[in-house]
Amino acid sequence: MNLTATIVTIGDEILIGQIVNTNATYLSKELDSLGFKINEVVSVADTQEAIRNVLSRVNGTADLILLTGGLGPTKDDVTKKVFCDFFNDELVQNPEVLMHVTMLLENYYKRPISEVNKLQALVPSKAIVLKNRVGTAPGMLMKSGNTFFVCMPGVPYEMETIFQEELVPFVKENLVKEYNIHRTIMTYGVGESLLAEFLQEWEDGLPNDVSLAYLPSPGSVRLRLSVHGTDYDLLEKKIxxxxxxxxxxxxxxxxxxQDEGIDKNIAKQLLNLQKSISFAESFTGGVLTQLFASVPGASAYFNGGVVTYATQSKIDVLGIDETLICKEGVVSEAVAIEMARxxxxxxxxxxxxxxxxxxGPTKGDLNVPLGTVFIGIATPEVVFAKEFNLGQPREKVVQEAVSKGLLMVYEEMLKNK
Structure with a gap:
């Protein structure tokens, strides 16, 4: 039987869309890897009433309730008080936390501790304190019936540090160890319906305890096999x-x-081949370049990229013949070939x-239909381009063009193995 968990993220900034809820994503992945089934992820406002209501509602519904946010020293941070009241406890000053906050402020921030900062050392008297090595707000753990409640700060790197260094060891020691095993198979160049057709007989033969999910995105479909149990080696073998x-x-x-995009596989191929890659982008606006430039160690295979959005920049930067552009059009097979070359x-x-x-979304002064794109590929042996009509909206066109460009160059690399 699965261990269960509920994630509660606290903050108006999440509810109004000011920030992306990365804490929920992080905790969901990490809890899944520890064997938990996530019951729900909920976000609530920075008010005592909202936090109190959610604590009452989720109490007893899961083995582990994780709360993030609202543990700072300012007046709008009310989570700790509500958490303490929920357990009919009182806040007391923790000497270890006070010493840590004092040293952090004096050694790192080069200023003495203030009365406001001292509030960070107040914790419920019955709580297990989860040390925050990289910040001032500690985590707190308390138990109600069979449910463990954990409060952690909302600052992502602080929450992640507490989770890994303090909570994970506690969970492994105090909760029954179970496993969620997932295997993700990345496919490119085939649609979800055709893939399902190919897999019909295989899927019909899956054991009852194994589930299959289709996760489509532009240009690719991820197949995710999942199984849960207590024998890790047996589960891995089954998958x-x-x-x-x-x-x-x-x-x-x-x-x-593995659960990794085709860009990671291209990087591996380039390293294996001891080859390099570069990009010349127009409407994709540097998306391809960013995919490769953001990876540590990419200098071993990524030489550079340029965004030549305007027609004149294609002439000035890439050296495309202006006569060719006038004859064929800036959106054409010939120009894509020259850009790649x-x-x-x-x-x-x-x-x-x-x-x-x-x-898109407007045609502008271009003489091709909306969604028309050309992708050029240059290899050690050939240079060519393909035309695609990817429809609308603009975001879809960009995403699908990036996927198709990656697939095209990946297929050419396989020919060079």
Whole structure:
């Protein structure tokens, strides 16, 4: 039987969309890896009433209730008081926390501790204190019946530190260890419905305790196999045996047996081949470049990228012949080919990807339909481009063009193995 958990994130900034709720995403993934089934994720306002109501509602509904946010020293941070009142406890000064806050302020921030900062050392008298090595607000753990309640700060790096260094050891020691095993198979270049058709017989033969999910996104579909139990090695073997039975019609579209995008597989191929890549982008606005530039160690295979959005920049930066643009149009096979060829030359790379198109939402002065894009590929042997009509809206066009460009260059790399 699954251990269960509920995540409560506190803060008006989440409710009004001012920030993305990354804490909920992080905790969901980490709890899943520890064997928990997530009952719900809920966000509430920075008010005593909202926090009190959610504590009362979720009490007893899960093995573990995690709260983040509202533990600062200012008047709008009310979580700790409500948490303490919920357990009919009182706040007391914790000497270890006070010493830590004092040292942190004096050694790192170079200022003496204030009366406001001292409030951080107040914790419920019956709580287990979870040390916050990188901040001033400690985590707190208390129990109601069979439910453990944990309060942590909302600052992501502080919450993550407390979770990993303090809470994970506690969970492993005090709660029954169970496992959620997932295996994600990344496919590219095949639609969800056709994939389901190829997998029908295989899917019909799945054991009752194994579930399959289709997770489509532009240009790709992730297949996620999941199983839960107490014997880790047995669960892993069960999943692997099923993966080994995947039909050949599906395997030809598989780029990875891990939950990672095709860009990571391209990076691996480039490292294996000891080759490099570069990009020349127009309507994709640097999305391809950012995918590769954001990875530590990318300098081993990523030479550079350029966003030549305006027609004149394609002429001035990439050296595209103005006569060619006038004859063929800026959104054309010929221009995409020259963009890829010249990016490869400019950055002295082995492979290059180029994008030019009319992503919308208005046609402007372009002479091609909305959604028309050309993707150019340059390899050590050939340079070519393909035309696609990706429809609308603009975001969809950009996402699908990026996926198609990555798939095209990945397929060319496989020919160079």
């Amino acid at each position: 692997q045996d099923l993966v080994d039975l995947l039909p050949n019609e599906v395997l030809k579209y598989v780029v990875s047996f 010249n990016a490869k030359r400019l950055f002295k790379s082995d492979f290059a990807v180029a994008t030019t198109g009319n992503a």
